[in-house]
Amino acid sequence: MTDLLPLDEPFDRVSVLLPLPLDVAYDYKADPALELARGDVVEVPLGQRRMVGVVLGPGGDDAVAPERLRAVFRRLDVPRLPRTVIDLVEWTAAWTLAPRGNVVRMAISTPSAFEPPAPVVVHTAGPQEDWTGQARLTPARRRVLSVLSDGPALEQKDLAREAGVGPSVIKGMIDCGMVAPHTVAQPAPFETPDATRDGPTLSGEQQAAAETLRAKVDAHAFSVTAVDGITGSGKTEVYFEAIAAALTAGRQALVLLPEIALSAEWLERFADRFGVEPAVWHSDLKPKVRRETWRAVAEGSVRVLVGARSALFLPFAELGLIVIDEEHESAYKQEDGVAYHARDMAVVRARLEGIPIALVSATLSLETVENVRQGRYGAVHLTARPGSATLPEVALIDLRKHAPERGTFLSPPLVEAVQRTLDEGEQAMLFLNRRGYAPLTLCRTCGHRLECPNCTAWLVEHRLLGRLVCHHCGLSARLPKQCPSCEAEDSFVASGPGVERLAEEVLVRFPDARFQLASSDTLTGPDKAADFVRSVRAREVDIIIGTQVVAKGHNFPWLTLVGVVDADLGLAGGDLRASERTYQLLHQVSGRAGRAERPGRVLLQTHAPETPVMQALAAGDRESFLQSEIDQRKAAGMPPYGRLAGIVISAPDADRADAAARMVARAAPRLNGVTILGPAPAPITMLRGRHRRRLLVKAGRQVNVQQVLRDWLAPIKLETSVRLQVDVDPYSF
């Protein structure tokens, strides 16, 4: 399809996709004078509302008679969406089976992002005497003029507020010509990174890797390259070279990070290398910044943007490179709404754009490893840390032999190692991937456990907040005085450790040490995160007690000991990727120990030292771990060696959920090479008050599961209270 619609033909209708949970696009009448084209952002009527949507092409829905069509109101004054973005929307919808309207919503950000800027007001008339004769100069109007004469032009509502008058006063002044509204161009807030600045002198293997990536950027053709390098080997420095190449070639670069809100350190490094900070994109941006960034990306004044997964749908005008840092991270998989994997869709976008993409990690995902092995992706390898830095030595502590004292969680060998580290004047990190005080609170008398009323989940005590919190739905409650089951008073006790409880133990064991809690409850934003990193670097902290938010990225030169309090934590639960994720997370955490001149040590407390994960971590033997995972997945026909999709059916009550799930199961096709499992209770059986049942579709690699699902589910009609969600290649199921 060409970008411009055929204007010479009788051209009177366009097909417009709206950001609603709908797959269909609607036809609208279009004034040919608007010269609408594919990708234009338009405002249209929908019922009583006005909505912003995207023109997909000429209308073709002959079911609606021309005289019943409503007309496009206007074309918005924003750049047209590039064809690649519309293709990506179509691709993502087809892959995930999400309605196209839900996907396009990500591409146009939010409709409110397109509100036109409010006109500013300038003081046009001459000296006051000139118009006192024509218009009355009330005290309110006098205040407005005095505010205007004091400073720069203001938006109308700000002007009214500053002058302490109502909006009608300003309007009246505009009407009589005392002041004039005026739209001024926003100054471009995005500075251009300087690609000519020098980076560090690269080592031989860093140089070779950078050269490979630079050549891909210069070739300006689709390619996927895995950047496979141990923690601290300089992967970031290497892909900075690729970004520099893209900038030199006059193209834009997009970098995805799994936790952009906590990436102050990355931004700083970028600024060191390129002289300015890059543009950023994540869900917490203020609407104004969001609007400006979206536009600047489309117009090309943003040259490098770093963002969370949704940045993938931004309308880059001349993209030349995509980098996915920590490509193995499950944060790239969106679970709610459009269930897409940003890494996979990034590869699709790179193919649509015809540009290179780099997948970066110290612990590449099994999917990427397999693609490299099959020759579909290229790879560069970084095997050493620069200078004299070495990888930490990893040892297991068998908790069956070295049990912590009752009511404590640190084994004697770990306590001793922490003490020695403190004595040396170095820093230790205790890693426990559990927020709050205790994962479970139970009644001492009857054993009753405090559960979320809306979810199948324990309530987690957060002692710093003085609340019990559900980590699934956010419900927060006071600890009850009386057990709801046996009515015993003050009988609740904490069971198991969270980071807050670990902090109590640290306080008792190392009373002179300065410790710092680091979890998503304490590092609540970029500022807090930056402050944390600064204080650790300044050695104002001796012991870090942290969850996964401190597992990756940070370089702390004085941190020489990492103690993993419960290495088995992620292994429970039978998730397909449990071992892989545990390996990746613990390997990442281990990478925090020992940089620069001071060698690091890692101690993993485990009840299962014989498992392949623990053995591989201790031996630093990634290959043998990958092989054991590959063997298992192959034998089970699981991804990436087979295809998997989940169907979750939910309803406000259990009976309705069961009935709907049975109905969907009865309609299941019988096909060779396709196995359908369930219905069974979903792993989180109740979530936010909805009862959930699940079916799994397992198929061979060659099977087009999307087609199977479409054929199966299309004819199914559900009651309105029942929801059905498809998750192709699910991560938590």
Ligand code: ADP
């Ligand atoms: P990774 O991304 O692989 O974990 P980084 O790029 O963060 O590694 O590098 C780890 C540390 O080593 C950083 O502080 C970085 O500035 C430094 N570094 C990397 N390469 C070099 C080099 N060639 N010369 C000097 N310092 C380097």
Ligand code: ZN
């Ligand atoms: Zn809940």
